[in-house]
Amino acid sequence: MIKIERLVKTFGTTKAVDGISFEVSEGENMVLLGTSGCGKTTTLKMLNRLIEPDSGIISIDGKNIHDQPAELLRRGIGYVLQNNGLFPHYTVAENIAIVPNLLKWDKAKTQNRINELLEKLHLSKDYLNVYPNELSGGQQQRIGLARALVADPPVLLMDEPFGALDNVTRSKIHAEFLALDELKRKTIIMVTHDVQEAFELADRIALMDKGKIVQIGTPADLLFNPKNAFVSNFLKEQHLQLEFKTITLNDIWEHLPRVDKKTNTKQLSSEADVWEVLENFKFSPRESLSVINQQNKEVKSITFDQLMAAFSQYKNHQAHE
Incomplete structure (x- = not known):
């Protein structure tokens, strides 16, 4: 254009x-x-x-x-x-x-x-x-x-x-x-x-x-x-905050645990970025959030620690590419 x-x-x-x-x-x-x-x-x-x-x-x-x-x-x-x-x-x-x-x-x-x-x-x-x-x-x-x-x-x-x-x-x-x-x-x-x-x-x-x-x-x-x-x-x-806003759940999906556990919270879309997911955590003990992959409709339940672990794995993978 x-x-x-x-x-x-x-x-x-x-x-x-x-x-x-x-x-x-x-x-x-x-x-x-x-x-x-x-x-x-x-x-x-x-x-x-x-x-x-x-x-x-x-x-x-x-x-x-x-x-x-x-x-x-x-x-x-x-x-x-x-x-x-x-x-x-x-x-x-x-x-x-x-x-x-x-x-x-x-x-x-x-x-x-x-x-x-x-x-x-x-x-x-x-x-x-x-x-x-x-x-x-x-x-x-x-x-x-x-x-x-x-x-x-x-x-x-x-x-x-x-x-x-x-x-x-x-x-x-x-x-x-x-x-x-x-x-x-x-x-x-x-x-x-x-x-x-x-x-x-x-x-x-x-x-x-x-x-x-x-x-x-x-x-x-x-x-x-x-x-x-x-x-x-x-x-x-601002590198870390920019990473949180640039990397989406779709990007780190393969690094998230495959356990499908129902939670009472609303399901977040896999198109959400890590920053948006962090904003949804209330940081209470053993809290987990449900996330749904928009492409294959797979649902995962993640804790804060699991999210951060997947985020780190993705970054390490990017660094070695």
Whole structure:
């Protein structure tokens, strides 16, 4: 869906983006991760021509983005900003309707689409006639997402979309983000400097430094097969927590005991990551949790010690591959 070839952007004597190339498949969520000044936001803004590149080629759905006027390009790309970018003197309804109005949708079509998105984003219709400053940060961010999604663009660009939110609100919106069916159909490029966020939301991560992509791959690729010392050091402080959030029960299934013992607790899916399973333990004596393999419907009962043993076996196996 998106192809970037030898992209370069220089500001004065600084090469903000230094000849990078990568592709993003249809329906994939690619996260550009890195410290401030690594070139990730500049890269993102070149995709919808908020910044023009010095050289290189950007193609979306097989078409060079410079073969059409910038304003037409942007109408077909959703864009979500860190501070939500809502117009303060427009109501919520007017903010969401900006692109439909540019596309000359009739009022009924626009209203139906707005109502549909509000329901999906768990927002009351009572908010339609209020102004952004009357909303909480989380509500504003959901409205910003609704505005980006309203015309159903195939591509969504997100620049630090959750960076201004507190940790509790951010965690809740992450869960909504992953569950939202609207986003499962989108090709997404997201910029963040938050390592945990990148690992939770990305299909693949492009780790950047000094205008270059150091390594591109799945979260597991970066964790278990770091390309160099920069990648290892970048993830070092949060490595264990990232492993908990990256490794799923499916990954460690063969290392879990085969004893099938009924428990009174709900069955957790084998698609859950180790972190999610840990959150379900109450750590009472002899406690065990039921887990079900979604592929073969096999059920296992595991204790905390058995989970940790399987996790360690899997890691050892990865280290020796």
